[in-house]
Amino acid sequence: MAEYFIPYLKWVDMKNLQCFFILFLSLSTLQQRFCLQAYGPENQLKKLEKETTTIKQEIPNVIITFLGAPGSGKGTLAQLCAQRLDFKVFSTGDILRNQIAQKTELGLQVAGIMRRGELVSDKQVTQMVLEKYDENGDHPVIFDGYPRTKVQAKSLLEHLKQLGRLEKFYVVALEIDDTLVVQRLSNRLVCSNKNCQAVYSLLFRPPVEPNICDECGGVLSRRPDDEPESVQERLRVYARHEKILMDFYRESGCQIKTLDVGEKTIPQAFWEFCSLMGIEEE
Numbered sequence: 493m494a495e496y497f498i499p500y501l502k503w504v505d506m507k508n509l510q511c512f513f514i515l516f517l518s519l520s521t522l523q524q525r526f527c528l529q530a531y532g533p534e535n536q537l538k539k540l541e542k543e544t545t546t547i548k549q550e551i552p553n554v555i556i557t558f559l560g561a562p563g564s565g566k567g568t569l570a571q572l573c574a575q576r577l578d579f580k581v582f583s584t585g586d587i588l589r590n591q592i593a594q595k596t597e598l599g600l601q602v603a604g605i606m607r608r609g610e611l612v613s614d615k616q617v618t619q620m621v622l623e624k625y626d627e628n629g630d631h632p633v634i635f636d637g638y639p640r641t642k643v644q645a646k647s648l649l650e651h652l653k654q655l656g657r658l659e660k661f662y663v664v665a666l667e668i669d670d671t672l673v674v675q676r677l678s679n680r681l682v683c684s685n686k687n688c689q690a691v692y693s694l695l696f697r698p699p700v701e702p703n704i705c706d707e708c709g710g711v712l713s714r715r716p717d718d719e720p721e722s723v724q725e726r727l728r729v730y731a732r733h734e735k736i737l738m739d740f741y742r743e744s745g746c747q748i749k750t751l752d753v754g755e756k757t758i759p760q761a762f763w764e765f766c767s768l769m770g771i772e773e774e
């Protein structure tokens with residue numbers, strides 16, 4: 493045994509410990525590789541939650557709109573992209589709520605419209621979202637729930653063209669079977685505490701205690717529009733909208749990518765999104 497190690501130690505001496513360093517680096521790379529392979533989807537999610545650093549700082553400078561049925565998980569995916577990849581996410585709902593809370597001129601108008609039970613016009617939605625977008629500069633962006641109509645899509649493309657950023661625009665279409673959407677949404681529970689509204693999934697993210705919110709202890713319940721019959725109707729409405737939007741994007745020569753999210757966990761969909769956009773994990 494000693495004869496075996498002596499030449500090795502001499503070699504180490506000669507190289508002035510450089511080789512130890514190299515050996516250490518290659519071993520830790522191997523270990524990382526092995527860990528990634530050994531992680532199952534559920535562990536991947538836990539791993540994602542534990543990781544504090546972003547996957548890669550240099551993400552492509554793209555502008556993405558997610559197109560996907562209710563329950564396709566586009567909101568969750570957008571959140572993950574914001575946390576892990578440093579994307580800015582603009583959700584129409586959040587922007588509207590913010591404007592109303594801040595009592596801006598537009599926010600007050602919108603609050604009035606909503607009180608009267610009317611719909612906020614395409615022009616108003618576009619103005620709010622694009623104002624927010626412009627504040628952001630040239631940072632990589634994901635639009636969640638925008639554009640919702642052809643008029644909104646037209647305004648967005650015109651705006652990006654003016655800024656010279658049209659070639660950075662991607663439509664990422666999340667594909668999922670209707671039956672899976674019904675299954676997912678009927679397994680979705682929302683915290684009844686108005687200040688919390690945390691969302692749980694009995695399939696992907698069950699609460700620790702049944703029907704009790706992990707965050708605030710509020711009671712969890714199913715939204716009326718997540719009942720199977722309501723979901724079917726929402727999907728019918730969505731399919732009409734999606735067709736109009738997709739036809740418009742195709743006619744306009746937009747870059748369209750398809751992400752199959754059916755039968756996939758959230759981390760799996762996330763990794764697939766990364767590879768689709770050419771973003772590599774470190």
Ligand SMILES: [Zn+2]
Pocket residue numbers: 683684685688689690705706707708709710
């Ligand atoms: Zn809660």
